[in-house]
Amino acid sequence: MASDYEFSDSDGDYDDDEDMIDGTQDETGESEDDMDMDAFGDDFKVVPKGKRKSFEIEYESLSQSDVEKLMKKDVEDIVGILGVDESTANLLLRHMSWNTERLIEKYMDNPTKVLVAAGVTVEEPPSSPAPIRSHSIPNSATIGTSQSGRRPTRSSSKLLGSKSPSALKSSSTVSPTSTTRLSPRATDLPTPFVCPICFDDAPTLRPLSLTCSHPFCSGCWTAYISSKITDEAEHAIRCMAEGCALVATDTFIHDLLTASDVDPEEAKVNEETWARFQELLIRHFVASNPNLKYCPYPACTNTVSCPAAASKASLTSVVPIVSCGARGIPGAAQASGSGGNLGLPGKEHKFCFGCPIESDHRPVVCAAARLWLKKCRDDSETANWIKSNTKECSMCMSTIEKNGGCNHMTCKKCKHEFCWVCMGPWSEHGTAWYSCNRYDEKAGVEARDAQSRSRASLERYLHYYNRWANHEQSAKLSLDLYAKTEKKMEDMQITSELTWIEVQFMKKAVEEVDKCRMTLKWTYAMAYYLAKGNEKDLFEDNQRDLEKAVEDLSELLESPIEAENIPMLRQKVTDKTVYVQKRNEIVLEDTAAGFLEGRWKWNVAIDGFDDPEKTEF
Amino acid sequence: MTSISARRLGKELTEIKAEGCPVGINLVKADDFATWWFTIEVMGESLYQGEKYTLQFRFDSNYPISSPAVQFVVGDGKVSPVHPHVYSNGHICASILGNEWSPVLSVIAVCVTIQSMLASCKKKERPTDNDRYIRFAPDNPKKTRFHYDDDTV
Ligand SMILES: [Zn+2]
Ligand SMILES: [Zn+2]
Ligand SMILES: [Zn+2]
Ligand SMILES: [Zn+2]
Ligand SMILES: [Zn+2]
Ligand SMILES: [Zn+2]
Numbered sequence: 001m002a003s004d005y006e007f008s009d010s011d012g013d014y015d016d017d018e019d020m021i022d023g024t025q026d027e028t029g030e031s032e033d034d035m036d037m038d039a040f041g042d043d044f045k046v047v048p049k050g051k052r053k054s055f056e057i058e059y060e061s062l063s064q065s066d067v068e069k070l071m072k073k074d075v076e077d078i079v080g081i082l083g084v085d086e087s088t089a090n091l092l093l094r095h096m097s098w099n100t101e102r103l104i105e106k107y108m109d110n111p112t113k114v115l116v117a118a119g120v121t122v123e124e125p126p127s128s129p130a131p132i133r134s135h136s137i138p139n140s141a142t143i144g145t146s147q148s149g150r151r152p153t154r155s156s157s158k159l160l161g162s163k164s165p166s167a168l169k170s171s172s173t174v175s176p177t178s179t180t181r182l183s184p185r186a187t188d189l190p191t192p193f194v195c196p197i198c199f200d201d202a203p204t205l206r207p208l209s210l211t212c213s214h215p216f217c218s219g220c221w222t223a224y225i226s227s228k229i230t231d232e233a234e235h236a237i238r239c240m241a242e243g244c245a246l247v248a249t250d251t252f253i254h255d256l257l258t259a260s261d262v263d264p265e266e267a268k269v270n271e272e273t274w275a276r277f278q279e280l281l282i283r284h285f286v287a288s289n290p291n292l293k294y295c296p297y298p299a300c301t302n303t304v305s306c307p308a309a310a311s312k313a314s315l316t317s318v319v320p321i322v323s324c325g326a327r328g329i330p331g332a333a334q335a336s337g338s339g340g341n342l343g344l345p346g347k348e349h350k351f352c353f354g355c356p357i358e359s360d361h362r363p364v365v366c367a368a369a370r371l372w373l374k375k376c377r378d379d380s381e382t383a384n385w386i387k388s389n390t391k392e393c394s395m396c397m398s399t400i401e402k403n404g405g406c407n408h409m410t411c412k413k414c415k416h417e418f419c420w421v422c423m424g425p426w427s428e429h430g431t432a433w434y435s436c437n438r439y440d441e442k443a444g445v446e447a448r449d450a451q452s453r454s455r456a457s458l459e460r461y462l463h464y465y466n467r468w469a470n471h472e473q474s475a476k477l478s479l480d481l482y483a484k485t486e487k488k489m490e491d492m493q494i495t496s497e498l499t500w501i502e503v504q505f506m507k508k509a510v511e512e513v514d515k516c517r518m519t520l521k522w523t524y525a526m527a528y529y530l531a532k533g534n535e536k537d538l539f540e541d542n543q544r545d546l547e548k549a550v551e552d553l554s555e556l557l558e559s560p561i562e563a564e565n566i567p568m569l570r571q572k573v574t575d576k577t578v579y580v581q582k583r584n585e586i587v588l589e590d591t592a593a594g595f596l597e598g599r600w601k602w603n604v605a606i607d608g609f610d611d612p613e614k615t616e617f
Numbered sequence: 618m619t620s621i622s623a624r625r626l627g628k629e630l631t632e633i634k635a636e637g638c639p640v641g642i643n644l645v646k647a648d649d650f651a652t653w654w655f656t657i658e659v660m661g662e663s664l665y666q667g668e669k670y671t672l673q674f675r676f677d678s679n680y681p682i683s684s685p686a687v688q689f690v691v692g693d694g695k696v697s698p699v700h701p702h703v704y705s706n707g708h709i710c711a712s713i714l715g716n717e718w719s720p721v722l723s724v725i726a727v728c729v730t731i732q733s734m735l736a737s738c739k740k741k742e743r744p745t746d747n748d749r750y751i752r753f754a755p756d757n758p759k760k761t762r763f764h765y766d767d768d769t770v
Contacts, residue, residue: 197681197720198621199628216720223621223682224720231683242719 053585055362055592057318059306059353061325067282067292067303074100082107087249091118094236094281097288119236119247122212195220197240208256210248214241222256226273235280253277295324296358297349302326306353316608317595319362320353360518363591364526367607372525376465394423404481406554407474421470429548437527437544439463464528471521475514478554482510485561492563505570509557509577516550516584523587531601531612535594542590546583553580622680626650629723642728650676654690655728659736670698672731673707674724675757684718686759687727699741702734706751708758710744715763 052058062070078089081104095118096103107114115121194201195217207215216224220240225248228234237253239246257270257277279301286292286303290310295302302324309320328346351358355366357373364372393400395416400409407420408429417426422436429436439460489503523543530536553576561569594600602612630647638644638655645654653674659665671690677683689697689707697707704710713722713730744750755761 198625200624220621220682220720223679227679227682240720242721 053589054596055319055585055588057306057308057320057322057353059304059308059320059322061323062292062303062305064279064282064301064303067286068278071098071282071285074098078103082111087251088115088120090250091120091236091247094284095119098285099288116245119238119245122244122246193217206261208252210239210246210252212239212241212244212246214239214244216240218256218259218261222259222262222270225253225256226270229273229277229280233280235277235284293322293351293353295326295349296351296356297324297326298329300324300326300349302349304353309353312608315354315366317365317598318354319365319592319595321350321360321362322353323351324349360515361522361525362519363588364522365595365606365608367609368529368602369522369525371604371606372468372528375461376468379461379465391420391423394418402477404477404554404558406478406558407470407551408555421467429551437467437524437547438540439527461528464524468521468524471517471524474554475517475521478510478513478517478557481558482506485557488561492561492566495563498563498566502566502570505573506557509553509573512577512580512584513550513554513557516546516580519584519587520547520550523591526591529602529604529606531603533601535599535601539591539594539600542583542587546580546587549576549580549583552576620678621682622676622678623650625681626676626724629725633725638725639729639732641732642725645671652676653724655724657728657732657735659732661736663736664738664741665698665735668698671695672728674727681720681722684714684759685724685727686757687714687731688758698735699743700735700738701740701742701744704744704747704750704754706754708750708754708761710763712763714758 074093075086075089077100078084078093079086082089082092084092092103092107092114093100095114096106103114112121116123192201192203193205193207193215195205195207195215197216197220200217200219206218208218208221209215224240225237228237237248238244239248254274257274259270260267262270282301282303283294286294291305291307293304293306295304304322304324306320306322308314309318314320326349350360352361352366352369355361355370357366357369361369391400391402392398393411393414393416396411396414398411398413400411402409402420408417408426409420410417418424419426419429419436424436485506489506492498493500493503520543523539523546527536527540527543530539553573556569556573556576559569591600602609605611627650633644633647641658641660643656645656647653653676655672655674656669657672658669673688673690675686677686688709689695689703691697691705691707697703697705702710709731711731711734713719713727750761
């Protein structure tokens with residue numbers, strides 16, 4: 001069947017696709033592995049791209065330099081309004097968590113107080129008037145006693161009485177140099193400078209200090225600042241003198257980390273430290289702004305802006321799943337056994353803007369998703385047995401191992417066909433009256449005594465948990481299985497007349513199955529908390545239809561592949577993939593619409609929603 | 618070229634040997650720049666009168682930029698003082714050993730601080746979370762993120 005006609009037909013496709021692929025590569029410089037699947041996924045398009053669907057939220061992905069621009073704008077505003085220099089504006093904004101309005105208000109009220117708290121200046125002697133525009137302070141022996149602004153992240157803390165004068169005096173008897181460490185540094189030092197940290201007194205030493213005039217050598221400063229940035233992820237770096245609350249300015253840190261009097265290796269480390277410092281500042285800015293969220297994927301420096309999901313109230317009507325636009329993890333092998341990304345482009349950086357869940361938890365809202373995850377954690381022991389990969393055949397009792405994502409099982413020994421999830425006969429699964437997804441509430445309703453009620457409630461939970469866990473596991477197994485299949489298909493491409501494009505159709509299907517299983521997984525969390533009634537019934541109808549479609553496609557993906565059956569398989573898989581995609585959108589769209597309309601009623605109290613009316617569950 | 622930590626500790630040791638330690642503090646052993654031991658007694662009237670404890674300092678190559686790991690020695694007949702900020706395994710919850718550490722502080726300054734911490738104690742008792750803490754405590758107290766929630770001691 002692999003005729004000339006067949007070949008030339010797809011040849012046309014191929015040229016087209018190649019152009020698109022080339023375009024992608026030019027733009028992003030990504031390797032072939034990272035190619036956008038859509039480039040050759042024309043078969044699968046259901047709706048034109050570019051239109052936002054009802055279950056998608058509007059957001060924007062920002063690069064590190066985009067965020068830096070936003071920061072710069074805030075800084076410039078403060079420079080203009082308060083008449084301070086740029087470093088001061090930076091320290092003030094960071095101290096006030098980038099709340100410009102509050103900063104202006106507080107500063108107008110009492111500039112000295114804000115400047116001291118932010119670590120810009122040491123506390124003034126009471127008599128002298130507070131200079132507003134300058135942060136160069138005359139030498140003063142005052143030790144910053146206000147500690148409030150020094151470590152914004154620190155919990156209430158104070159040291160345990162070590163600052164008693166006796167403690168300081170005693171320690172100063174140790175070394176002559178340390179007696180001077182709390183005194184101002186006279187501008188013309190009578191004796192050669194000895195660094196009070198490393199005790200170096202070489203004449204080439206560069207003594208440096210912040211405006212508090214506590215001098216230390218440049219080597220100690222660099223070591224200290226690097227340690228704070230690298231080991232402690234601290235961006236507000238205090239002076240090294242004990243009890244001094246001054247914070248190093250960016251200029252001070254930059255000058256140290258770009259100093260040219262170090263060997264090339266150290267210069268390289270310093271350069272990385274400076275980059276890390278920039279990242280810490282951006283992370284702090286992003287964390288301070290409810291419209292922004294930093295991409296949680298390892299080593300990614302992108303930010304997502306999503307004002308539509310910035311308020312807590314918005315999270316009862318939308319599930320703000322966003323993506324920073326990047327894929328994969330830099331440095332991580334794309335094709336490692338456990339990652340499940342075999343042959344597929346690196347995993348897209350999808351995450352929830354509204355909660356800490358680092359994956360797509362549509363269709364269920366954040367509060368219910370979190371509640372469910374907590375329940376699963378609390379009950380993990382009860383449910384652990386479910387995760388096993390083996391079960392007994394209900395007919396002949398022989399052990400059956402699951403090694404693919406499909407839930408349609410056939411016992412090797414007695415040929416009994418059954419459903420892995422409910423262990424019921426598979427023959428009934430296709431029929432309209434049978435629903436594997438729906439929990440039969442009868443047992444709970446009939447339960448009279450406390451013991452059978454608690455048993456019924458556990459059974460009910462296990463029904464949902466079982467299906468929840470199974471979709472996750474099935475998705476993983478499909479990806480593993482696909483890895484083997486892909487190898488085979490690549491081999492076939494070499495030995496037969498199949499073109500590269502002809503052996504790619506499974507990729508898209510596997511991706512789609514993975515995506516839909518994630519939707520299905522979360523529909524079980526949603527259904528567990530949905531109050532009984534018409535709405536829940538309709539929800540479960542949609543859930544069942546998607547599940548059925550996914551299981552069918554999943555089964556197809558596990559059928560044996562031979563060169564002769566490829567064209568037919570390709571057609572079938574393509575059709576089913578389109579159908580699965582459609583069913584998935586129906587579930588997502590209807591659920592999203594239900595949240596906007598306030599149609600979904602819960603059987604438990606869920607954060608942000610009205611308390612449920614009294615129901616059985 | 619010696620490292621900063623070695624030069625710094627060498628200097629501290631020279632001064633300890635030349636000038637001696639403050640009253641109540643005695644150097645037991647400092648054969649290298651990795652671990653030092655001191656005994657510590659509280660002078661004058663206090664809840665710890667007549668008691669002697671051993672304090673251990675462990676230094677990494679980043680000292681004094683990073684703080685030393687300081688704890689009381691427990692075992693071999695030695696115990697840690699009963700104090701609201703000292704755990705029975707010898708770990709000490711003190712902010713100058715954690716986020717208020719300053720590289721200008723010295724080994725002796727730490728000894729003196731801990732001595733005065735004991736001297737000002739009003740009531741001999743263990744931290745309220747002692748049992749829970751020692752069950753999961755890391756070997757190195759620096760790995761613990763203490764919350765310095767009590768500034769009245
Ligand atoms: Zn130095
Ligand atoms: Zn200072
Ligand atoms: Zn990312
Ligand atoms: Zn969420
Ligand atoms: Zn069987
Ligand atoms: Zn079933």
